[in-house]
Amino acid sequence: MTDDFTSKQVDWWAVHEFVQPLLQEVGCWPQAGTPAWQLLDPTDPAKLAAVLDAARHHALRMDTEQASRAQASQDISRAADWSAIASAIRNGRGDAYIPMNKEIA
Structure with a gap:
């Protein structure tokens, strides 16, 4: 388990480099979780290869998702003058500001 720090x-490439030699040895395997995979003996190298291939696919999905989120963050950052917006919020809403009626509250 990792800590928060x-x-x-x-890094998909690091995962790929780790599992590729093991997968090359096996050659072919069914997709993890399929009936064909379930029928394999637990000691069959193809069973482990299928799980390693699924892990590699999951790492690729996570890697691309993280890259997409980073790009979206940069796009949002460039989309507006966020300092000016924060200042406008902090300084009130100008003529549109309606003070709270303290008698009701």
Whole structure:
């Protein structure tokens, strides 16, 4: 388990480099979780290869999702003058500001 101070960035290439030699040895395997995979003996290397391939696919999905989120964050950052918006909020709403009626509250 990782603590809150470690990076959670997923590097698909590192996972791929780790599992690729193991997958090459096996050659082919059914997709993890399918009936064909379930029928494999637990000691069959193809069963483990399928799980490693699924892990590699999951790492790729997470890697691309993280890249997409980073890009979206940059796009949002450039979309407006957020300092000016914060200042406008902090300084009140100008003529549109309606003070709270303290008698009701």
